[in-house]
Amino acid sequence: MVKTTESKTGVMAMKRLQQWIILLLATLVTFVAVIGYHNYTHAQSSSPAPKLTLQTAGLTLKELGSGVYGLIASTDFPPQDPNVAICNGGIAIGTDSVLVIDPFQNTPLAELMFATVKKLTDKPISYVLNTHYHFDHTGGNPAAKARGISIIGRSPIREFMLDRNQERDPNPTPPTLVLNSDSSIWLGDREIQLHKVEGHSGGTDLVAYVPDAKVLFTGDILFHQRIPYIADGNIKQWQASLAELITTYPDATILPGHGAVTNRQGLQSLSRYFQDLEKLALTWKKESLTKEQVLARFAQVPAAYKEYKFQGLYQSNLETAYQQITLATN
Ligand SMILES: [Zn+2]
Numbered sequence: 001m002v003k004t005t006e007s008k009t010g011v012m013a014m015k016r017l018q019q020w021i022i023l024l025l026a027t028l029v030t031f032v033a034v035i036g037y038h039n040y041t042h043a044q045s046s047s048p049a050p051k052l053t054l055q056t057a058g059l060t061l062k063e064l065g066s067g068v069y070g071l072i073a074s075t076d077f078p079p080q081d082p083n084v085a086i087c088n089g090g091i092a093i094g095t096d097s098v099l100v101i102d103p104f105q106n107t108p109l110a111e112l113m114f115a116t117v118k119k120l121t122d123k124p125i126s127y128v129l130n131t132h133y134h135f136d137h138t139g140g141n142p143a144a145k146a147r148g149i150s151i152i153g154r155s156p157i158r159e160f161m162l163d164r165n166q167e168r169d170p171n172p173t174p175p176t177l178v179l180n181s182d183s184s185i186w187l188g189d190r191e192i193q194l195h196k197v198e199g200h201s202g203g204t205d206l207v208a209y210v211p212d213a214k215v216l217f218t219g220d221i222l223f224h225q226r227i228p229y230i231a232d233g234n235i236k237q238w239q240a241s242l243a244e245l246i247t248t249y250p251d252a253t254i255l256p257g258h259g260a261v262t263n264r265q266g267l268q269s270l271s272r273y274f275q276d277l278e279k280l281a282l283t284w285k286k287e288s289l290t291k292e293q294v295l296a297r298f299a300q301v302p303a304a305y306k307e308y309k310f311q312g313l314y315q316s317n318l319e320t321a322y323q324q325i326t327l328a329t330n
Helices: 002-045 107-120 141-146 157-164 235-248 264-286 291-297 311-326
Strands: 059-065 068-073 089-093 098-101 125-129 150-154 177-179 183-187 190-196 206-210 215-223 253-258
Touching: 059 253, 068 107, 068 253, 089 107, 089 190, 089 206, 098 107, 098 183, 107 141, 125 141, 125 183, 141 150, 150 157, 150 190, 215 235, 215 264, 235 264, 235 311, 253 264, 264 311, 291 311
Parallel strands: 098 125, 125 150, 150 177, 215 253
Antiparallel strands: 059 068, 068 089, 089 098, 183 190, 190 206, 206 215
């Protein structure tokens, strides 16, 4: 009896030990699986940036005329993510090739633009145009260079990109084809007219017009429903260019450098903005205000422009207006 009881106890102890080992193994397997999954998901989330889409880049593709498209950026400035496009881009498809306008601020966004062209047409991209030298319109140039596509800009764009863009674009890739006067590009049978304008970027601004579709790409001569960037510009020259564009292209569909698709009313709105700023700057002159007094008293964006994006640029607009109109130094 005693012996039997002892052996029964021994068997039960052995069974309990087996159960513990099984439980321990199961726990270990679960632990390893959880750690493994965690590492896997972590590796996934820290892997290189996900593939860009028009949506992640904050862009909307819109047909502006037959075979003429805009990639329209919706971000405020500065954008939350470097791969969100700051400016608008343009695409004009000719009978044998394609012109791309302003390939955004970096290579991934330019690649997204080229991939978008490929979805629209089998024709090759023959030219990339920079409407001026600022980094948000030219930072994507390396993608064009890598594909052997000619990059067009207006003198003195090379010097400006190499001298002034370093901070935002450490490896600037300036145009290889530099224009000094109004010119035309022929994409097979389709003409694209390039026209010089002044006022935004110290001598590199040009607009592109597709006459058969009546579509005008203005670059940054037009900021639509955005506070414009004018620190590098000349307000009086800019106003003259807006007046000229309103007269020359009265019925064009217009893609601005920043903001939604518009027409001459968009040009007129920016012209009114400059008139308001000029009036304000002349009152500062009358009252002999210092720049510091102006910045302290007029920091509020006027009610008419409260809904505009790029509000952060307003203070520098005051400074430029003070310099150019109140002091009239240029
Ligand atoms: Zn811009």
